[in-house]
Amino acid sequence: MILQHLPALQIVVPLVAAPICLLLRRGDLAWGLTLIVSWAALAIAVMLLHAVITGGVISYELGDWAPPWGIEYRIDAANAFVLLIVSGISAVVLPYARASVASEIEESKHSLFYTAYLLCLTGLLGVAITGDAFNLFVFLEITSLATYVLVAMGAGRDRRALTAAFTYLVMGTIGATFFVIGVGLLYMVTGTLNMADLALRIADLGDNRTVLVAFAFLVVGLGLKLALFPLHLWLPNAYAYAPSVVSVFIAATSTKVAVYALLRFLFTIFGLEFSVEALTLTYVFLPLAIAGMFAASTVAIFQVDIKRMLAYSSVAQLGYMVLGVSFGNVTGLTATILHLFNHALIKGGLFMALGCVVYRCGSASIDEMRGLGRQMPLTMAAFVIGGLSLIGIPLTVGFISKWYLILGALEAGWWPVAVLIVATSLLAVLYIGRVVEVAYLQPAPEGRVVTEAPRSMLIPMWVLIVANIYFGIDASLTTSVAGTAARALIGGTP
Amino acid sequence: MTLADIPGLYNYWIVILLMMTGLYIVVSRGNLVKKIVGLVIFQTAVFLLYISMGKIIGGTAPILTGRPEIFSNPLPHVLILTAIVVGISTTALGLALVVRIGDAYGTIEEDEIAKADHEAEFGGPETP
Numbered sequence: 227m228i229l230q231h232l233p234a235l236q237i238v239v240p241l242v243a244a245p246i247c248l249l250l251r252r253g254d255l256a257w258g259l260t261l262i263v264s265w266a267a268l269a270i271a272v273m274l275l276h277a278v279i280t281g282g283v284i285s286y287e288l289g290d291w292a293p294p295w296g297i298e299y300r301i302d303a304a305n306a307f308v309l310l311i312v313s314g315i316s317a318v319v320l321p322y323a324r325a326s327v328a329s330e331i332e333e334s335k336h337s338l339f340y341t342a343y344l345l346c347l348t349g350l351l352g353v354a355i356t357g358d359a360f361n362l363f364v365f366l367e368i369t370s371l372a373t374y375v376l377v378a379m380g381a382g383r384d385r386r387a388l389t390a391a392f393t394y395l396v397m398g399t400i401g402a403t404f405f406v407i408g409v410g411l412l413y414m415v416t417g418t419l420n421m422a423d424l425a426l427r428i429a430d431l432g433d434n435r436t437v438l439v440a441f442a443f444l445v446v447g448l449g450l451k452l453a454l455f456p457l458h459l460w461l462p463n464a465y466a467y468a469p470s471v472v473s474v475f476i477a478a479t480s481t482k483v484a485v486y487a488l489l490r491f492l493f494t495i496f497g498l499e500f501s502v503e504a505l506t507l508t509y510v511f512l513p514l515a516i517a518g519m520f521a522a523s524t525v526a527i528f529q530v531d532i533k534r535m536l537a538y539s540s541v542a543q544l545g546y547m548v549l550g551v552s553f554g555n556v557t558g559l560t561a562t563i564l565h566l567f568n569h570a571l572i573k574g575g576l577f578m579a580l581g582c583v584v585y586r587c588g589s590a591s592i593d594e595m596r597g598l599g600r601q602m603p604l605t606m607a608a609f610v611i612g613g614l615s616l617i618g619i620p621l622t623v624g625f626i627s628k629w630y631l632i633l634g635a636l637e638a639g640w641w642p643v644a645v646l647i648v649a650t651s652l653l654a655v656l657y658i659g660r661v662v663e664v665a666y667l668q669p670a671p672e673g674r675v676v677t678e679a680p681r682s683m684l685i686p687m688w689v690l691i692v693a694n695i696y697f698g699i700d701a702s703l704t705t706s707v708a709g710t711a712a713r714a715l716i717g718g719t720p
Numbered sequence: 721m722t723l724a725d726i727p728g729l730y731n732y733w734i735v736i737l738l739m740m741t742g743l744y745i746v747v748s749r750g751n752l753v754k755k756i757v758g759l760v761i762f763q764t765a766v767f768l769l770y771i772s773m774g775k776i777i778g779g780t781a782p783i784l785t786g787r788p789e790i791f792s793n794p795l796p797h798v799l800i801l802t803a804i805v806v807g808i809s810t811t812a813l814g815l816a817l818v819v820r821i822g823d824a825y826g827t828i829e830e831d832e833i834a835k836a837d838h839e840a841e842f843g844g845p846e847t848p
Binding site: 360363364371374375378385388395396399406407413 | 743746752755759762763766769770773795796799802803806809810813814817818820821824825833837
């Protein structure tokens with residue numbers, strides 16, 4: 227009985243927990259509840275992924291209203307994998323959150339923080355699970371509104387968090403509104419909002435200008451949400467000034483979910499032929515992805531604030547994901563989906579290491595990193611391994627992603643792109659190397675004595691770092707799931 | 721589309737006009753409250769777009785009376801009810817952020833905030 231309703235529970239559990247969290251008022255109680263809910267969400271996501279892999283696509287009718295009239299939750303390998311990424315990262319972040327939130331946010335705001343966090347989690351899971359285009363917009367906005375609040379909570383440490391949140395709000399709202407215009411135009415010509423139904427009816431319409439306009443609005447809207455270069459301007463400051471926990475969580479999940487939504491629209495709803503015919507993949511995504519990879523990596527090299535550096539690096543990494551999409555073949559798409567997971571592990575681990583630095587030193591500027599290799603050996607070792615994974619050294623997950631990406635480029639016959647992928651990895655060597663050099667080879671500033679971060683922060687961080695190595699050595703599980711997901715997306719209707 | 725269709729698409733012209741006005745305000749104004757105002761106009765244009773597409777000339781509200789009648793499509797109207805709620809939350813949150821920015825910086829003009837940030841980071845006024 228319960229098992230049958232897992233898709234609804236995935237959303238309803240965190241959604242109901244959010245107001246309860248608000249009523250609890252005490253920060254530690256709210257944290258406990260969020261932790262339990264988050265682990266429950268992970269358990270549900272694991273069960274759903276298992277059910278999808280063994281039993282095929284799950285279709286759940288919300289409130290027993292038959293699709294296409296009612297809202298349908300439709301879960302195939304692609305979104306089951308995204309659900310696993312989001313809930314998995316959340317389950318690892320929460321044990322870490324307690325100490326970090328206590329040091330960065332006022333006591334009175336703790337329960338509010340966890341309320342916003344749960345709403346953000348609900349929205350992210352909702353975007354991933356839903357099979358209804360308008361429902362996706364609503365969840366996207368739940369996520370975004372919660373994220374603006376979470377980013378602004380960094381104001382206690384740096385007032386620039388407020389302006390970062392404001393910029394994010396303006397750009398995020400424009401993106402969401404573009405998305406809603408696109409959905410409206412699609413509804414105008416098809417009369418349906420259900421994704422599977424939309425796919426069928428768009429295929430029947432043939433050449434239609436309204437559909438093309440809708441496509442353009444949707445791609446730009448989602449491009450803003452996923453920080454596709456050059457629509458990434460909101461991202462660096464939002465990641466840099468948000469509280470550490472929020473940086474970890476949104477860097478690892480929120481843009482990934484937007485990438486997933488883009489994939490869903492490109493491949494499931496419009497179909498590969500349409501997206502290729504509209505020339506989006508080759509002439510829009512490919513140059514923007516490559517420009518993003520180079521521009522953002524180059525800017526990252528010159529950042530003083532290391533959190534901001536990693537934020538720019540995220541823009542570059544999103545370039546890799548979009549690049550995989552632009553190949554328009556199964557291998558490229560596998561690389562994109564694989565990198566959704568792998569990048570969540572990499573950036574989650576790296577931002578957690580910086581969170582530990584902020585916890586002890588109060589800031590993550592490059593000056594503050596001097597000599598930290600000796601004073602916080604475990605944290606910096608984690609940073610180094612995460613950094614190697616970001617660069618794409620063999621035996622780490624970063625290598626697996628790049629390997630598939632290069633295979634995809636070669637399969638599409640674009641070997642110069644493969645060369646460019648390797649070249650941007652060298653830029654990553656520069657910006658990661660700079661931090662490593664300062665941390666290990668320079669003496670600590672005089673009079674600063676810091677010790678290792680508390681264990682509650684170190685353990686989650688090392689869980690992610692070990693996962694970086696584990697899935698880098700034994701990638702059979704992730705690649706098979708990503709491959710299944712890619713075939714589900716590209717093979718027409720889910 | 722012929723020239724005669726243009727007046728018939730009156731609603732859509734208004735939508736485009738409002739949308740571009742809103743977007744222009746967001747981009748061009750430095751005052752954060754005015755930016756929010758622009759954003760609201762921009763969103764409102766989309767509400768109109770949805771409402772127009774559901775309307776049928778001569779159609780009534782979809783209430784079952786037993787008589788054959790032409791109904792307007794209620795679904796876009798309901799969707800926009802949701803979008804209005806999202807819009808209000810965004811506006812409220814945006815204005816709340818403006819209040820906090822006003823408290824923290826003593827100004828809500830974009831260029832003055834940028835100047836204050838620059839001074840805080842580099843310890844002096846920006847050199848041209």
